[in-house]
Amino acid sequence: DIQMTQSPSTLSASVGDRVIITCRASQSISSSLAWYQQKPGKAPKLLISKASSLETGVPSRFSGSGSGTEFTLTIGSLQPDDFATYFCQEYNSYSPGFGQGTRLEIK
Amino acid sequence: QVQLEESGGGGVQPGGSLRLSCAASGFTFSNYGMYWVRQAPGKGLEWVSFIWYDGTNKYYRDSVKGRFSISRDNSKNAMYLQMNSLRPEDTAVYYCAKDDVYRSSWPGALDIWGQGTLVTVSS
Numbered sequence: 001d002i003q004m005t006q007s008p009s010t011l012s013a014s015v016g017d018r019v020i021i022t023c024r025a026s027q028s029i030s031s032s033l034a035w036y037q038q039k040p041g042k043a044p045k046l047l048i049s050k051a052s053s054l055e056t057g058v059p060s061r062f063s064g065s066g067s068g069t070e071f072t073l074t075i076g077s078l079q080p081d082d083f084a085t086y087f088c089q090e091y092n093s094y095s096p097g098f099g100q101g102t103r104l105e106i107k
Numbered sequence: 108q109v110q111l112e113e114s115g116g117g118g119v120q121p122g123g124s125l126r127l128s129c130a131a132s133g134f135t136f137s138n139y140g141m142y143w144v145r146q147a148p149g150k151g152l153e154w155v156s157f158i159w160y161d162g163t164n165k166y167y168r169d170s171v172k173g174r175f176s177i178s179r180d181n182s183k184n185a186m187y188l189q190m191n192s193l194r195p196e197d198t199a200v201y202y203c204a205k206d207d208v209y210r211s212s213w214p215g216a217l218d219i220w221g222q223g224t225l226v227t228v229s230s
Binding site: 038044049089091096098101 | 151152153154157166168169202207213214215216217218220221222223
């Protein structure tokens with residue numbers, strides 16, 4: 001199975017900050033990577049697919065990049081609604097795997 | 108409005124069985140692959156099973172192979188997860204989710220999620 005490693009596990013930041021979350025795959029997954037946002041007690045929400053394709057309705061301060069084994073999710077200017085947990089997911093195999101999550105908390 | 112709604116969760120003793128259901132609405136269900144994903148309390152997301160849009164192929168994570176069975180009824184816009192020989196480590200919120208690619212035979216991103224149903228396996 002492909003292993004997905006996210007970093008950092010926890011990130012403390014302030015409103016207006018620019019933050020970057022990294023996801024690394026144990027082998028190449030081309031651009032078959034998605035990013036999700038999850039708030040407590042809620043289902044995950046798809047933000048980005050194909051590594052960099054922003055879902056309809058997702059604010060443009062979110063962006064994704066990367067291919068192969070290294071990927072990043074960037075939030076350009078943090079808003080209060082962005083404090084949540086973020087997961088990456090690879091879908092280059094029939095056993096799609098998630099990263100362990102990055103909890104973004106208010107500094 | 109595109110929507111998924113899970114049901115069937117609850118408490119069960121180890122070795123017991125449960126059948127989860129996922130009701131879909133607002134999109135042509137028969138055109139999309141579907142997933143079950145679970146999340147243990149306070150933990151991350153874990154893919155459980157995937158079924159093709161037409162139900163012809165099914166995939167499972169190793170830890171549930173031989174115990175769980177995924178199925179779908181496109182005439183009823185519904186998907187199911189039959190869970191047998193349940194273990195305490197199966198305790199989690201179970202989500203159904205929709206693949207984002209039309210009639211794909213390959214897993215994709217999950218663009219629509221249900222609200223989840225809690226399964227608790229404990230004696």
